[in-house]
Amino acid sequence: MGAVPRAATGEQQVTLDFQARVLADSVSPEGHRLTTLEATFPRFILAEFNTHRVFSRNSASSRAIPVVKQLRRILESPFVPLEFGSNQPGMQAGPPLEGEAEAAARAEWLAARDDAVRHVLALVTTPGFVGPEDELPVALEKVEAAIKDPERPSEWLNVHKQIANRLLEPFMWHTVIVTATEWDNFWLLRDHPDAQPEIRRIAGLMREAWSSSEPARLAWGEWHLPLVDESDRGSPEIATEIDLVKVSAGRCARVSYLTHAGKRDLAADIELHDQLVESGHMSPLEHPAQPIGPSGAESPVWRGNFKGWCAYRKRIRGEANPLAQGTIFELDDLELKPRRGGSQGKAAA
Template identity: 40%
Template sequence: MSITAQIVADSISSQGIRLSTLSLKYPRWIHAEFMTHRLFSRNASSSRAVPSKRLSALEREYPLWWGANIPGMQAGAKLSGEQAAKAKAAWDRMADACIEGVAELAALGLHKQWANRPLEWFTSISVLVSATSFDNFFGVRWHPDAQPEIQELARQMFSALHASAPRPLEPDQWHLPYVSADEEQALGLDTARRCSAARCARVSYLNHDGTAPNAAKDLDTFAKLAGDPNSPPRPLHASPMEHQATPDRLANPDHPESWQNPAQHGNFRGWRQYRKMLPREHIAKFTPPA
């Protein structure tokens, strides 16, 4: 079992509002619960993008402990050593059968967006999350009633945040995950924001093949996400542009919530999201295809 949380970028505004971005790894079976928290901006690794052979080689995930079935949503006491060993063996047999079936589907030429799905229940997912508030998440998920694995994720996230010292930022200074201050200076702000968005989209500073990022390739990725301004409009894949943000200014210093640009905060508080500065960042009126 590998449940981890690492700080990618950590910033605080002059109003004392902290924006933190974390890289997470956890069993995919708790991802649906994680996705219910609407204050979070998120991107995640996708089964549709990973070759079946590589996905099959991922570390196998198991429950934190093997608990007895009782009425309700929480497990009872731990299974005995013998019963737990049998449960793990059954888990492994099911996983082995899924891996064999996925290999057969891949050999038949079935696209990975379908072939890979049976692997999801016993593998991990990599997730990038940014937020200005984690308290409700901790209150709900670091609780005895929560699934044990998401309790552990909440503990790991809390520890990572507690151990980190956020970097002070003023308005027009930017929180840019996966882009260092030196790289931002070398690239310029506009390019740095785009590179950050591309890296957030793949949930990694590195490229998918493990090589170091290349700004030109990152800009190509950004163009695929945001579209070409010289081409006909098409839907943006805008969620990776939510992680980049700059502190908002107060319209009235005597009123702590009198922000100058509240419509650009999105799901943040006191921070202007890059996404909200882009044209066509959401579809206001949908017309079905002809």
């Protein structure tokens, strides 16, 4: 099957594979290291990845990515297992298939991909809109044009992406932003011969990226800020350092849509941060963090998931549900003050 034509869309073809890179790497004055990594791996091992509870993470969302964009990725660069292990009792597969057997297994996997794509095309239009003889790349362009047509038939199924995209998940690549101070248990369990080959591959790449990175030494009060660079720091749009913290959180949230590495728009990132806090979507606020001081208000050593670091989220009063207290709080000089509604007095972090 050929690649999906791009003349009409102007989009660049995407080739996905196992990838890991460091987005930010910092060490506190007391020697605690905090690292933010971006990792791309098969969607079907996300559940295993998410069992590691000391990770703060955000990732691409099947509910957020448009169906046509997801279908194009599946057709151009589907996930195919690293190997097709032979069946045997237990959790580990036997020797991988080779030769004609491996080729047959791969062909069946891709045939299942094609079937899933056809069912999704039917869900977002209507059964029969794409015929069995239609080549899938051409069918996708046909469906994309039809979806944009305001005169499309009202009897279409027109199923939302939060349902339609689920059929594609076995063939998806998935991108995660993860921040942590503790990695040893992840390396031990996942970068191990007994681990499933796919999670072992990404764990090895993450470990290699982490091991080869040189963390920046931060002073008390300085911020670990993933996805913020020197051009952001010098921008006239940044009034305070807290604006940079908001930018970092907003960009980490954009991984849900796979737009975190796209065009930089500081005002839009800050606005997204504010929308997230107002609606109680707090996980992106776990990636920016400050070192925990040796005593006083900044103790104990552990704060949430991190050892020796305090995530920005932990400085939001009522961070599990900031609306429960009737006010949204904003960080200001390591204190919290009401941004709208509620009391006008200062609140301790």
